[in-house]
Amino acid sequence: MSRTATARRRGRGAQQDGPRASFRQLLPFLFEHKKVLAVVTILSIVGAAASLVQPLLVGQVIQRVQENLPLGMLIWALIAFVIVSSVISGYQHYLLQRTGTAVVLSSRRRLIARILHLPISEFDARRTGDLVSRVGTDTTLLYAVLTQGLADAVGSALLFAGALVAMLVIDPVLLLLIVLVIGASVVIVVLLSGRIRTASTAQQEKVGELASGVERAVSSIRTVRASGATERETEAVTGLATEAYGIGVRIAKISSLVVPIAGIALQLSLLVVLGVGGFRVASGAISIASLVTFIMFLFMLIMPLGQAFGAITSVNQALGALGRIQEILDLPAETSADEPDAAATAAPVAGSAAIEFRDVRFQYPENVVAAREAAAKAANDLLADAHLAAEADPSTGSGTQPDREVLRGVSFAVPRGSRVALVGPSGAGKSTILSLIERFYDPTGGSIRLDGHDLRTYPRDEMRARFGYVEQDAPTLAGTLADNLRLAVPDATDADCERVLRAVNLGDVLERGSLGLATPVGEDGVMLSGGERQRLAIARALLTEAPILLLDESTSSLDGVNEQRMREAIDAVSADRTLVVIAHRLSTVVDSDLIVVLQDGAVVGQGTHDELLESTPLYRDLARHQLLV
Template identity: 35%
Template sequence: MSDISNPVVEAIEEEAQRRKPAKAVRPILRLMPFLVHYRGMLTLALVSLVLATLATLAIPMAGRRLIDNGFNRESAAFVDQYFIALVLVALVLGVASAARFFFVSWIGERVVADIRRAVYEHVLQLSPAFFEVTRTGEVLSRLTADTTLIKTVVGSSASIALRNIFLFFGAGAMMAATSPYLSSLVLLAIPAILLPLIVFGRWVRRLSRSAQDRLADTSAFGTESLNAIQIVQAFTHEPIDNERFGSTVESAFDTARSRILARAILTALIFFFGLSSVVGVLWVGANAVLAETMTGGELLEFILYAVFAASALAALSEIWGDIQMAAGATERLMELLDVEPEIAAPAQPQALPAPRGEIAFDNVTFAYPTRPHVSALHGFSLAVAPGETVALVGPSGAGKSTVFQLLLRFYDPQSGHVRLDGVDIRDAEPRDVRGRLAVVPQETVVFGTTVVENIRYGRPEASEDEVRAAARAARIDDFIMQLPDGYQTQVGERGVTLSGGQRQRIAIARAILRNAPVLLLDEATSALDAESETLVQQALEGLMADRTTLVIAHRLATVLKADRIVVMEEGRVVASGTHDELVRQGGLYARLARLQFAGDRDMLDENARANAGAAV
């Protein structure tokens, strides 16, 4: 799968960031099955975390000893020992912190990679019915932005949270051990500090989200107008679009200004309440030192532990939003993993016999999931003998493409049976059924890779010679050899560097290479010019010679050589026979043939008259 361009990724991530976070963090527990695979790394990360916390908590104790023992000649050796000990503590802290960062980051990247693979693998197995009600962009957003949010938590925020939880409780315990009285004062001050932070913090988050929305509006409008720059200029719409863009920019600025003001007020409150609390504790502690109820070293030790506890609490409050966002992202990803494929292999699939290419639809009735009250096929029956070429014709909405959808088992009918080589395809493994079919769709799909890989998509194990043989059969080898890198030429995203006819011939070469016993052609020459259509029709005739072929065609001239033409209307078979038989019968086919072929004759007569006039 080709990489998504950066603007698309940024847009997807912005959309995910604007989603509401989860109200609870319980969904994160769904990550445990992915985490337990790496117990060794988790253990190493936990050990590193504990060592780093203990090393951090040892620093204030050393500071207390230094202050209380004083700085004089008699205690010089004592001071040296403590500074050496502090260097060793710094070494342990540095090594443990680095190890914690490495192990936790590795776990984060590994878990996210596993989740992405699991979700993508699962999504590939979901039936088209799922994509009728789910936007592809939503799935991509979950695969990219949501997994990135999870990586932030598992690989970073979770580590920070655990470290600060350990540090907060460790520092709190040491504060209580150092001075129970000062600890009680700190506990009384905590609500007064947290309440305004929570209130203003929510205000800042709300304004931040609003600022993101306004920025996204600006980006969306600018992208839309620039992508259609020729239309903008052709209709002299530049002043109006410029005014609209300016309005969205000013709206984004106004929202950002409100966010900046709120953040400034929040910062002022943090400094005021935080520093006031520290000053208050210092004042009480200084009086205790003067009263000789505690030493200067004990006061220093308490203050350092209080700073550790406060910084840990502040860090926890900051990452709480990230954890909630990650919980929401996990919930959305698990929703995808919980979706059961509507089309699945039976517990004990029936093996298909030797390939013959026999197809049978027996009284099939089917309605698409999004249109349950409208039958695309109703009592549809069709038997196709091995090697027979059958054309399906009829007006749009008659159910022709639905026949292909059911044969490929993208859907199951509500009633009736679809059989391939005598086996009901619901009793067989879907991959085995699809392995006997080669498809040339009307809407050609070309992937953003090389020409050879696009053709080889029909049979990944095919050799270079087999790929070239298929290209020659599709009458596209000469064109490919004129490309800068021949078969190794990159065709761009969705094949943008190729014309519609060239893309369609690549799709035909892909079907030729697949070499399946059943060939499905859905307007396989609709994007070709007259000369290319003649060449490809010759290639298709050779390909169809020993295969069962179903052809969907709106242009009746392309199906005149079919063994049988099946006329469909409103999901039913209304007539069947050769072209001449159906014309003699009258009805829908005769009317369609009269309209098309009469139009072709009128066009030919008009061209002849124009050429004659030009000659005169």
């Protein structure tokens, strides 16, 4: 099945099972601006009163003209009420526009704050583009709730009720006919509103898929071009855009039935009033002045009704988007309220290791496994024509199975001030160990200890401050060298930044131009080489002066000369630090104090290089293949 077809199937599922929000969930976003909304409500009431007076004044003017009586101040009073009503309407429109923008801002703030505090497992299971779409596109739809008639509902209701009462007083017969026409239109709108919400939810889901598809294609554009997959990626992403268009057309069709209903109701009502009302004027049941007044009130009755119909459409679209927003807001943050207090953290246990794994077991959550398998399949589809194969590695994502433990009873200790290396074939679980130390995940069995205490007894922020972590393929942030270095230490001096850069042999980058630390690195560090990006990540970790360094394949992108210089730099800064290093090149870790050999999620050997050559066949094979024996 093609990716486009798969996307269509996902789109149908989203349409049926996508998140739905209730109107009650929308209220907190509105109540954040209750003072402004109160002013809008008062203005709406005053404006409605000013509007209701106008037909009565017009009726009085016509009556006096018919009776050849002087108009006196009636004309000036009518003009004054028209001006007051217009000024109030304009200021109310400004307040609604401003408040609608403020609602979008507050919803984005809440959503951004929650996204950036989500557990790592959520990022592993979700697509980046979809999260971006929720922040950008979905929140924008909340704007329409305020700007299309909902916030001035009180004034509109007053206008509707006032017009209804006035029309009842003028001619109950005509009013009864109008109510029949309007009642039918209301029933139709209510029936269509549910379909609008369902279609809007499906459209937002599809827009999220589209954003994810664009993000995936753009972020891997070099691989796409090198694989000759540009046209296939274009077709796949365009397919998602076409499906989003199709859903948008469906919404437009439904809306096209809702929007004209107010106009049709007005036209039918006007025809009824003119026909029946003209007959009643001719029969003497009502006067011409009363008929004109009735017609003016009819327009005032239809106007809020049209606003209500527009509000129903916009609110249902907003509720579809709010369901996706609320889905993220309802997710628990990584740092829970019951985390231990930093002040209560116990002192290190005498004689304890810096880090200790005790019979640790772990398997990824099923949603993460499913997401990674889908991503791996998409990558394999992309690279199929180029005959490239991705090696499945549970520690980095692809290839895991829901019923397979990634780590199976792992136990080892990292003494303070020592250098411990984790080695083994791909898929052994090495990177997963560092993820557990950083508490991106918690073990499903056993325990991890820091200074003799269970890792979970530490507040995450305090615990992570003790680690300098350089992940595999560490990202380079768009911006400058200084922006990247000061990510964890925002108050670091220029001298400190330059010191760590020279320590990892990046002095030449500083000296390439006249900008120094302000040298831009480009999107994803595109202006740096792979080795330079990796060294910049290590420099960032060194700048934190954390007592424990976690290095995941920190020298994999370096040539022989820079690798040796990097080893010398790490030797220099690790004199008073504890190091946990993952390496495929055994030459970079042969002098480690302890080497832990992993295979299929289990420890198969521990010791020094020489000890493992004697005791562990797997390590001996690895060393032989790398010409170390």
